[in-house]
Amino acid sequence: MSQTxxxxxxxxxxxxxQEAKEKFAELLVNYYRIGFGGYSKEECMKDYESIYKKIVLRDLWK
Incomplete structure (x- = not known):
C-alpha cells in the first residue's frame, strides 16, 4: 500500500x-451533490482534498 x-x-x-460516521456522511453528501446546483466533480475533489489536509495537519500537531 502507498504511504498516503x-x-x-x-x-x-x-x-x-462517531467521528468516523460524521466524516463518512460528509464524504457521501459531497459525492451525491455532484450535478446539483452547479456542484461539480472538481469541486467535490477539492472538498475531499480539504478534508485530507485537515487530517494531515491535525496529525502533525498531535
Whole structure:
C-alpha cells in the first residue's frame, strides 16, 4: 500500500466511531451533490482534498 493510504487507514483506526460516521456522511453528501446546483466533480475533489489536509495537519500537531 502507498504511504498516503497507510496514513488514511491509520487515521480512521484512531477515530472515534462517531467521528468516523460524521466524516463518512460528509464524504457521501459531497459525492451525491455532484450535478446539483452547479456542484461539480472538481469541486467535490477539492472538498475531499480539504478534508485530507485537515487530517494531515491535525496529525502533525498531535
Amino acid at each position: 493510504l497507510d496514513k488514511i487507514i491509520e487515521h480512521v483506526k484512531n477515530m472515534s466511531e
